[in-house]
Amino acid sequence: MAPVNNSLPGALSEFLLICFPGYQSWQHWLSLPLSLLFLLAMAANATLLLTIRLETSLHEPMYYLLSLLSLLDIVLCLTVIPKVLAVFWFDLKAISFSACFPQMFIMNSFLPMESCTFMIMEYDRYVAICHPLRYPSIIIDQFVVKASVFIIARNALISAPIPIFSSRLHYCGKKVIEHCLCANLFVPRLSCDNITLNRLYQLVASWIVVSSDLILIFISYTFILWAVPRIKAEGAAAKALSTCGFHFILILFFSTILLVVVLTNVARKRVPMDILILLNVLQHLIPPALNPIVYCVRTKEIKQGIQNLLKRKV
Template sequence: MIAEALITLSKPKVKISPFMKVSNSSNFQVSEFILKGLPGIYSWQHWLSPPLALLYLSSLGANLLILLTIQQEPSLHQPMYQFLGILSIVDMGLATTIVPKILAIFWFDAKAISLPECFSQIFAIHYFLAMESGIFLCMAFDRYVAICHPLHYPTIVTDSSVFKATVFMVLRNGLGVMPVPVLAAQRDYCSSNEIEHCLCSNLGVTSLACDDRRVNKICQLVIAWTLLGGDLCLIILSYALIIKSVLRMNSTKAATKALSTCSSHLILILFFYTSIVVLSVTHQAGRKFPLIPVLFNLLHNVIPPALNPIVYALRTKELRLGSLKLLRVHKEYR
């Protein structure tokens, strides 16, 4: 009895993070996670870092150029471009949440990530994806009012309404996705701490839990259908009304112009939601081919931030000319 008491007293006291749920039934409690990287290609995954770093830098550069162009060009101080500027900020936030840590894994073998950092990354990824979906909805509503109710557009879509819509999306998505990391933090991680991924995904992290994680799966599914699914339904409704209004136009030129203003937006929407569907399908094949869902998850979070500004710059004449003008002025100044 005395020996057991001494052993107990000699054990070092471990400071438990508030994010960790301590289990009385286990002798081991995970204090950090290890992000192993891309399954099956650990030995040469570092060769993917140059294109990933280039993609990240191009994403930051292109989105910053969009923001500066919108700020400097008076003709672009319109709601449609204001929403595009917000989308650029969201894209930079999403890319910065993910890419630096992945590059640290590939370059410096910095695979360890603390529990608070991991759960914070889970929140940030879900939040920025929900924000991107919400901004797409705002942009669809903007196009709907501009095409279907052009006379009322100046009174409906104002700077005040853009600000209110943005604040609403920030609060809605922040509160909406909060249960995902909170529930993940409530799980009991008492065995393995190695994650077969290069980022903290909700299902990847909770798969290591010793207790029941069905509530996490259900929560993520409900949030995805409520936020992203709800946004998609309203976007489809908006464009259905737009197409209906365009078909009623007597002028072919006016109809073509109306649709051309929506083309870049439609391209990004199709890519964003299609990639989510593909990601969901490939996740089911994760047991046999673990690299596929991990790779698609990575690409889904990295490619859109770089793709969005390029598509808008190429498809929108005013933005393209403004960007070239800004680059020309900067070059002459240097």
């Protein structure tokens, strides 16, 4: 991370996170459902990772991609939620620059990484349904390695300038962030410098990354829906639709939350600030809690793997 310009008189070295500025008196009550969701997300993702690691029947490309999604969810939760709960429980509102801007980087890069992972998983389903005979030769372990490198490298490189630009701004007076997180839409506003470049890059990068993933997902689903009626094997069409159906629900849920957050930020003068803050926090918590549960419930092989894991423990 680039060093912050703190050599000027009055420069700051930390911020203060003020969660829910209009409802300070009851925010500790909100910590209960947030902590429960956090524990649920961590336990569900850890169980899924352990099951895929120990169950040899799950050592396949699709489940490796699912493991990557769980790892991204765990890192995202650990980066965001513990600090939010520390503010609620212990009034630890101060966050240093060395913690704030890395948090900003992870939030801005890992959410697009999840979107990109969904896109790669949808490509896996497209090949399995539309080109089943070629699936074993296309979707192999090397494909997963290359896809993982692409997911991490693309989104890390595109997202890195956002916290770098923000860290190079001169923060000379204001240090109160009316948010629970070092959100890139809030931190640069405290600067004494012109932040037009920050806003422009963030807007362009966000729309290019997320939009390209969603467009490719939509194209894959179009080909899948076109190919399903031509599947002749008994029950195969229904199974294909079922598998893609719940996968599409997760993508739709993830995209809807992301879109709501973007729209509420655009119309923030019409939306109460506390609602905007709550949506931003839930954006980093609900999908990580929901994704592994849906896959565990809907995937027979994973359910069997969890049962085998429990039997080993007993």
